[in-house]
Structure formats: C-alpha cells, structure tokens
Amino acid sequence: MLQPTRPPNLRALLGAQELRRDAAVSDPLTSVGLDEALAGANLACDPADLTDRSILLATPDQLSTALALIALDGIAARLVLCPGDVDPKYFGDIARTAAVDCIVHGGDPAPLASLDLPMVKADRTLTVAARHPTTARPTEWILLTSGTTGAPKLVRHDLAGLTAPIRSSANAQADTVWATFYDIRRYGGLQIFLRAMLGGTPLVLSDPTEPVDAHLRRLGRREVTHISGTPSHWRRVLMSGAASAMSPRYVRLSGEIADQAILDALQAAYPRAAVSHAYASTEAGVGFNVIDGREGFPAALITQSPRDAEVEIRIVNDTLQLRSPRTAYDYLDAGQPPIRAADGFVDTGDLVELRGDRYVFLGRRGGVINVGGQKVHPEEVEAVLNQHPAVQVSLVQARRNPITGALVVADVVLKAPGAGVPGATDQTGLADEILAHCRATLRPFKVPSRIRFVDSLQVAATGKLARPS
Amino acid sequence: MTIRLTILSEIEKIAAAQNRTLGALHDDLPLSQSGFDSLCFALLVARLEDDLGLDPFSAADGVSFPVTIGDFIKLYEDAAAHQAA
Structure with missing residues (x-):
C-alpha cells in the first residue's frame, strides 16, 4: 500500500546533513548530542501511542521539549509547545482548545493529572519508533501567546512556515554555536532552536533559575558565536558585570523595540560582533532583520510592487502589515479573528512613524x-x-x-x-x-x-x- | 536629600514592595548580586525620574550601563552635574 507523502520533518532535515561531532543541545545540567537525539535512543512508552496524536508538551525543562520535537514532528498530528512560565490553571483550556489527547510531561504530573489524559514521561530520554502516520498533513506546531484575559491564545504554525526565514548560509561557518536567552518554546527562541537544528550546530539553552552571570560564563565556556534575546534580556547582560564572559560575533535582538541606546551599548560591549535587530511576532513570523546598527528600519523595505519579495511589507493606518509564507495560519481558539486577512496580510498591531528615510516603532495599537x-x-x-x-x-x-x-x-x-x-x-x-x-x-x-x-x-x-x- | 541617599532609599522601598531581601548595599556590590531583577531596576529608574527629574539611561550621547551600585549612583550624579552645567 502506498504511504502518504509528507513534507520533510525535523528528523529528516536533521538527518540530511553531516552533523558536527560537537553538535549538541545543552542546558546547565545536561548535554545531548544531536546524533543521539536523531538515533532516538530513548522513548519510554509504547511508541505507537504517539502516532497521529495531539500532544501537549508540558515539560519543566526546555531540553526535554527539544528532544520531543525532534522525535515527534512528522509523527504526531499536533504538538503544543508549553513554555515554562505558563500558569497550570490554563492547562485545561489549552488541552480542550487544541483537542489534546496525550501529554508529554517532565516528572511531576500533579498539575496535569486533573486533565485525565494519557501521560508520557519525557525525562531527556524520549524515543519514538515510527509507525507511519495515517495522513499526509504535516504536524501542526502550536505556539502560545498571551491573550486579553491572561489566558494564552493558541497559534497554529507548521515546520515549513517556521523554517522559511532560515537560510542555511547563516550557519555556514564551521564553528557556529547558537544560544538564546528566550525559552525555545516561544516563537523567538524556537527560531534559534530551528536554526541550530537545520545547521547541525550546537545550541546552548537558557534556564530561568540560573543567575545571569553564571549563564554568561556558561555561554563563554561553550564558545557561543551567535546569540539572540530581547532588548530587556540584553540590558540585563550589560548590567551583569559579566558581559565579557562571552564574545559572540552575531548579536540579535527581537521581541521588543530596539532603541539606539541598546544597539550602541551592545556594539560597544561586543566590538567584533554584528549587532542586528529583527522584527518578528508569533502571529506574523519573522518580518525582517535590520543590520545597519540603527533603530527602526529603512523605508526602502516597504514593498514597492506586490510579490517582489518573500516578505511583503506595507503600512496601513500607521500600522505594520506583513504577508509571507512565514506567518501563522490561525488561532485555534474559537471566537478569535483570522490572523491572515482575506488578502493574506497580517496586521501586526505595531504602530510606526516615518522619520526621514526610516520608520521607527511607536508601540502597540490597542494599548x-x-x-x-x-x-x-x-x-x-x-x-x-x-x-x-x-x-x-x-x-x-x-x-x-x-x-x-x-x-x-x-x-x-x-x-x-x-x-x-x-x-x-x-x-x-x-x-x-x-x-x-x-x-x-x-x-x-x-x-x-x-x-x-x-x-x-x-x-x-x-x-x-x-x-x- | 543627596542623590546617593535618594537612590538608596528608593531601592529599599522597592525591595519592601516587591518582597525582596537585600543584603548590605555598598558601592562595589554588583547589581546582579543586589537581589534586584530587571523589573525592580525598571521601577527604580522610573521612581528616580520622578524624584530627581533625571533619566541617564535615555541620554542622547550614549549610555555606559552600570555594573555596580557605585556605578549606578555615579551615573545619576554625573547626569545631575551635567544638567546643572
């Protein structure tokens, strides 16, 4: 019988390249080689249980989720990425909205027990034996974003859209080591996880319990070359007294407005580094990357004629709108407006103002x-x-x-x-x-x-x- | 009240409001070991803007981000001297 054809999954993309010998995902406690993760040496349950499932990934640590993503993309119908700071009181709503029928947890199942769903423990040792999925649809990746009432909204992506911003050339250098201050279960951090996976390079994860200076020394020991975070993450680095513990050559900011002061301060702290700031959101995906060291973005980025760029950018009512293959499909939540308008553009809600030849960000519309x-x-x-x-x-x-x-x-x-x-x-x-x-x-x-x-x-x-x- | 005393008193008020225990504050204490997180510093900088009318972090000619309590106080003392000049 013919098996349905699916787009390449994360394992296939990871397996298609020559992995560096030092390629590993690490946190303060553990390091797991990508070869080991690929070999899937370790899933402690009946593997067939996870095929075609809608799975809530609710592990306390990021490393277990990273391994689960490698193991389960292409096998599960849906993977819901739950960052470490989500209040357990929302687990029930999340599970219902995403029609979750299985939970991968990390040790303490107590907050999840009331959901009365099958549970799999993923203690850094998750192995999946492949039963062929029954549909040709790619696995849905569900990301959480904060909603008006404080309850998270669920945003639907897939691997093709999430990896669309990634150019393999960015990973070309043989010694690239990625790190991020983000939780990799949020859009900004997930981009860095996927960059490392598609480049077959090491990735150094953050841990919210680790003091900043210890974190920076760990990044230095791991010889991190490429690192991302929000302007707030970076201000914390600059005020830690340990900024010089690492010497990255690529410093990236996203997730908040990057003002000139933080761009200048980072360039001064890391004179050898290319300092860039990216526009991205969970719904709109990565819009663009600004590499000239100045705040805002060049007005020339605004799309001159339709369909002449992978990401089309326009300003409507002083608000940034984007259209690209990188945007999310929709919210899973009932009653939410579409993410993409009928013409495919995503209204980001971010207000901009033209000053000279650049647009600068003013803040969020709707307060x-x-x-x-x-x-x-x-x-x-x-x-x-x-x-x-x-x-x-x-x-x-x-x-x-x-x-x-x-x-x-x-x-x-x-x-x-x-x-x-x-x-x-x-x-x-x-x-x-x-x-x-x-x-x-x-x-x-x-x-x-x-x-x-x-x-x-x-x-x-x-x-x-x-x-x- | 001097800038130094204003800063130290605001730090203590914020620590109390945020339920944080501070050790002894001295000039060489690294900010990262002060018990304050980004939110506490954001609150402190906002209070000092109200109290002193100074916001050295948004200065047009570049900011040298402070690392110790002493650096932090000096940043505000220099900003006040600059403003008076």
Whole structure:
C-alpha cells in the first residue's frame, strides 16, 4: 500500500546533513548530542501511542521539549509547545482548545493529572519508533501567546512556515554555536532552536533559575558565536558585570523595540560582533532583520510592487502589515479573528512613524503594553483594580522605561468623590492598599508601578474609556 | 536629600514592595548580586525620574550601563552635574 507523502520533518532535515561531532543541545545540567537525539535512543512508552496524536508538551525543562520535537514532528498530528512560565490553571483550556489527547510531561504530573489524559514521561530520554502516520498533513506546531484575559491564545504554525526565514548560509561557518536567552518554546527562541537544528550546530539553552552571570560564563565556556534575546534580556547582560564572559560575533535582538541606546551599548560591549535587530511576532513570523546598527528600519523595505519579495511589507493606518509564507495560519481558539486577512496580510498591531528615510516603532495599537517582552493587556489590570472596594473606574497605560521598554501605570477614580475621599496622606495609604490587592492577583510585571488618583476619566463616543492611541 | 541617599532609599522601598531581601548595599556590590531583577531596576529608574527629574539611561550621547551600585549612583550624579552645567 502506498504511504502518504509528507513534507520533510525535523528528523529528516536533521538527518540530511553531516552533523558536527560537537553538535549538541545543552542546558546547565545536561548535554545531548544531536546524533543521539536523531538515533532516538530513548522513548519510554509504547511508541505507537504517539502516532497521529495531539500532544501537549508540558515539560519543566526546555531540553526535554527539544528532544520531543525532534522525535515527534512528522509523527504526531499536533504538538503544543508549553513554555515554562505558563500558569497550570490554563492547562485545561489549552488541552480542550487544541483537542489534546496525550501529554508529554517532565516528572511531576500533579498539575496535569486533573486533565485525565494519557501521560508520557519525557525525562531527556524520549524515543519514538515510527509507525507511519495515517495522513499526509504535516504536524501542526502550536505556539502560545498571551491573550486579553491572561489566558494564552493558541497559534497554529507548521515546520515549513517556521523554517522559511532560515537560510542555511547563516550557519555556514564551521564553528557556529547558537544560544538564546528566550525559552525555545516561544516563537523567538524556537527560531534559534530551528536554526541550530537545520545547521547541525550546537545550541546552548537558557534556564530561568540560573543567575545571569553564571549563564554568561556558561555561554563563554561553550564558545557561543551567535546569540539572540530581547532588548530587556540584553540590558540585563550589560548590567551583569559579566558581559565579557562571552564574545559572540552575531548579536540579535527581537521581541521588543530596539532603541539606539541598546544597539550602541551592545556594539560597544561586543566590538567584533554584528549587532542586528529583527522584527518578528508569533502571529506574523519573522518580518525582517535590520543590520545597519540603527533603530527602526529603512523605508526602502516597504514593498514597492506586490510579490517582489518573500516578505511583503506595507503600512496601513500607521500600522505594520506583513504577508509571507512565514506567518501563522490561525488561532485555534474559537471566537478569535483570522490572523491572515482575506488578502493574506497580517496586521501586526505595531504602530510606526516615518522619520526621514526610516520608520521607527511607536508601540502597540490597542494599548497592549510590552514590559520586558511580556505582554500586558490594560483591561486585565483594570479589572483587578476595579475589584477594589474604593475604586470606581481605572485606566491603565504604558509608561516608557529604558530598562524594560515600558512599565504599567494606572489612573484611578475613587468611588463617591468628595464624600469620604481621603486626604493626601490617606491617599498614599490607599494607593498602597490597592497595589497590595494587585500584587496578590497579578504577576509582578502587570502590577502598576504608580497609581495616580484622578477626578474623572474621559469616555469616548463609543462609550468606552478613551485610550490614547 | 543627596542623590546617593535618594537612590538608596528608593531601592529599599522597592525591595519592601516587591518582597525582596537585600543584603548590605555598598558601592562595589554588583547589581546582579543586589537581589534586584530587571523589573525592580525598571521601577527604580522610573521612581528616580520622578524624584530627581533625571533619566541617564535615555541620554542622547550614549549610555555606559552600570555594573555596580557605585556605578549606578555615579551615573545619576554625573547626569545631575551635567544638567546643572
């Protein structure tokens, strides 16, 4: 019987090249050779169980997920990548939305037990014997991104789209070693994982529990040459006192606005390195890479005529839009708008302004606040503020910050103005009390850095709070 | 209050609000060992912009990112001297 033909999977791409002898994925504890990962020496379950499954990859460490991706792409119907910082209370929603029928976990199955699904333990030793999948459809890769209510949204990609931005020439040098400050289960980190896999080069993973200076010394010991992170990651590096522990020759920023100060500071810290910043998002994929060391991007990048570039770029209502084979297909969540418009363009929601011959980024339309690479929806914070018995209504906004790009600030109208509104000294106490309420409910980066009491907030014609654009 | 005292007092306020235990602060202490993370530093820089009217991290002529508490204080003292000049 003819087996269905599928596009190349990750194992096939990895196996098609000559692997360097030192090619391995490593974290602070372990290093697993790519040859070993390929040989699939190790999956501790009935392998047939995983064929055609919709699998939630919920391991605490990134290395286990990396091995599972190599083992399961092309075999599973769907792989849901769950970063280490996702609140376990969302596991149920994620599993339902993605029709998960099997969980790969890393040791402690307790937070997952209530889902009542088959579980496979992936302790860095995951082997899959291949039963041929029953469809020719490529495995879906599902990435999580933060939604308005704090619950993650599920974004559908596949390997072909995820690897479309990767040029093999970038890995041409024989001594390339990749690293990223990102979690490889997020889009920015996954790009680096795939670059290393398609180049057959070593990859050095991050670990959120490791101090920055120890991490940098590990990167130095592993002789990392190519490394990526958000501007916030990089500011942390520059303030660690250990920036010189490594000497990369390619430094990449993405995920937040890269301003001139951070670009200049990185070039000064790593004079031999090419410092570039990329525009990318989970939904739109990698848009472009800016290599001239200046903030923003050249206006000449805007597509002059349709279909003359792999990535088409246009500006509509001061917002960046992209069309390319790299964009995600859609959200799995019911009720979400399409990611791609009818003409195929993805509206990124990122506002830009033309200054001279360059576009610079202004921030997010719709008020989403980016605090050190983590998205904050003002409505989520306002909902918590408004729960406080003294609060009538609140408005949450971004305040620009040179360390994390932005911080959250709040304007608050108290109930019964003039009647029982505390005086100036009492207001400080009340602000502290409201903030304590926020800290008890919200993750630290979502808590307002400042509360200002105001008499009223402006309401727009739509009946909604007027939000500055 | 001097810039130094303002900075040290804001550090302690933020540490208390963020539930962080700080060791003894001295000029040679590396920022990475101060117990502060990026968010704490972001809060500190925002407070100092309000208190002192200074934001040396956004200076147009390049920033030398501080590594120790002493560097950090000096960055603000230099910015204040520059502003006064």
